Amino acid sequence: MRKIAVLYSGNSHQHRTFYEPKYKAYLHKIVYLPELSSTTLDDVDVLIVPSQLHQRQVSKNLDIIMGVVNRGGTIVALGAQSQNWFPGHNWEFRPTNFWWWLEKDAKSGLILRQPEHDLFRYINLLDATWHYHGVFFPPVGAETLIEVDGDGAIMYIDKVSTPGTLIMTTLDPEYHYGSYFMPATERFLTGFLPWLAEGSI
Numbered sequence: 001m002r003k004i005a006v007l008y009s010g011n012s013h014q015h016r017t018f019y020e021p022k023y024k025a026y027l028h029k030i031v032y033l034p035e036l037s038s039t040t041l042d043d044v045d046v047l048i049v050p051s052q053l054h055q056r057q058v059s060k061n062l063d064i065i066m067g068v069v070n071r072g073g074t075i076v077a078l079g080a081q082s083q084n085w086f087p088g089h090n091w092e093f094r095p096t097n098f099w100w101w102l103e104k105d106a107k108s109g110l111i112l113r114q115p116e117h118d119l120f121r122y123i124n125l126l127d128a129t130w131h132y133h134g135v136f137f138p139p140v141g142a143e144t145l146i147e148v149d150g151d152g153a154i155m156y157i158d159k160v161s162t163p164g165t166l167i168m169t170t171l172d173p174e175y176h177y178g179s180y181f182m183p184a185t186e187r188f189l190t191g192f193l194p195w196l197a198e199g200s201i
Contacts, residue, residue, distance in 0.1 A: 001197045002045040002074075003028035007036065007065075009053050013178025017189070020177075026193040036061045041068055046196050051079025051172040058085060069164030074201055079172040080133040088139035088161040089168050092152060096133050110154065113144040118200045120145075122191035128155070130182045132170045157201070165201055 008014050008030050017023060018030050031039050033053060037060075041047060047068045049058070058065070062085055069075050081091040108129045112120065128146055135152030138144055141160035144153040146169075155169040173189050176182035195201075 002201075003043060004046040004048065004193070004196055005029040005031055005041060005044040006048040007031050007033050007050060007053060007058075009033050009057070011052060011178075013052075013175050014050060016178040016180075017174040023189055023193055026197050033057045033061070036064055041065075042071075044068065044073065046074040046076060046201075048076045048196075049078065049085075050174045052175060055083060059083070066162075069162040069166060072164045074165040074167060074196075076167040076169075076196065078169060078174060080170060081136070081168065082134075086161075086166055086168065088142070088158060088166075090137035090139075090152075091134055091170075092137065093134045094132065094148075094151075096131050109148050109151075110146055111149050113147050113153070117143070117145055119192075119195050122195040122199065123188055127184055127187040127191060128171060130171075130176065130184050133172075134170050136168055136170065138168070167201070 004027050006018055006027055008018060018027060028044060034057060041064065047065065077086055081089050110125060110129055112125050132154050135148055135154060136156060137152045138156040138158060139161055142156050142158040144156045146155040147153045154171060158166040158168065173185035176185040177189055
């Protein structure tokens with residue numbers, strides 16, 4: 001089992017998600033972001049950087065965060081990535097359609113790029129379907145797992161930009177689960193965290 005740490009800002013939605021027993025069971029360490037500079041990450045294999053963190057706190061501690069991938073570990077970045085914290089993601093904003101599923105003949109526009117990937121033994125496309133806030137245009141050599149048909153990626157794995165692995169997704173499951181809405185996000189986390197711990201990244 002990989003040892004997983006997650007950054008925590010003290011937000012209520014993060015607290016509900018990361019301290020939920022079925023998810024906390026997969027977390028080796030919950031790191032309070034203002035205390036990151038005095039906390040070691042040398043004992044973790046995977047660091048989750050959730051959405052809606054305090055941006056200045058992340059920027060201030062970016063060397064510590066990037067130390068995980070620079071020594072060959074894995075960083076999972078959740079949510080919109082308007083800041084250039086992680087290399088190569090080429091983020092572009094897209095207007096968010098929160099109510100697409102109410103439209104006639106509703107389609108999310110999302111497709112699996114690699115349905116045979118190990119991740120999809122743990123989750124399916126519906127588990128990763130609610131809405132998105134933008135897209136990535138990953139670097140050459142990265143594996144796109146989920147994309148917007150005819151547009152960019154919303155989840156990909158990058159093993160080319162750093163000595164380690166970047167798992168980038170525009171999805172923000174910890175926000176929605178912790179805010180008590182979007183049922184798909186519970187299914188996503190219930191599969192995604194075990195995959196991080198057990199799967200072949």
